[in-house]
Amino acid sequence: MTASFVCRTESPLPVERLFDLARSIDVHVESQRTAGERAVGGVTSGLIGEGQDVTWRARHFGIPLTMTSRITRLDFPRSFTDEQVKGPFKVFRHIHEFEQTPTGSTMVDRVEFIAPLGVLGRAVERLFLARYLERLIIRRGRFLAEGRIPGNS
Incomplete structure (x- = not known):
């Protein structure tokens, strides 16, 4: 059973700019500063x-995590x-997904995910993991929508 959620973010930026901000490693690091997230490989x-x-x-x-992702x-x-x-x-x-709008x-x-640990993982998904991840994606979306560039406040 896969857990999932959808977040929608409006931005005044052109679609090409928002797209590139979303795949920028530097912007991602800046948007996840509170988790100390960094690209290491x-x-x-x-x-x-x-x-x-x-x-x-x-x-x-409070747990150190390492995750490798691929653009598929x-x-x-x-x-x-x-x-x-x-x-x-x-x-x-x-x-x-990105779409140009009049503004x-x-x-x-x-986002689709399955936590590890079988039944225990599914309980964790329902109790707090899905909400935690959704809030993280919402915050990141707002950060991207503002068009901030690392090093320029």
Whole structure:
């Protein structure tokens, strides 16, 4: 059984700009500063592309975690998908979709995941993991929508 959620973010930015911000390793690191997230392997700065991997280290729930994700699909500037290839989840897939609007653009994040540990993992998903991940994606979406660039406040 896969857990999932969808987040929608409106932005005044052009769709191409929002798309590139969403696949920028540097912007991701800045948006996840509170978790101490950093890129430690694969593509560690700049824009990640189709077929490329990035390995992240972060601390969530006070636990140090390492996760390697791969961009498995990229259709500039409409969508890209990243999927865990190694890490704490049994399955983790994040589909990013973008659309130009009259006032800027819209980004839709579709996240699907399965926690490890079988029945215990499913209980954790329902009790707090899904809400935690959704809040994290909402915060990241707002950060991207503002168009902030690392090093420029």
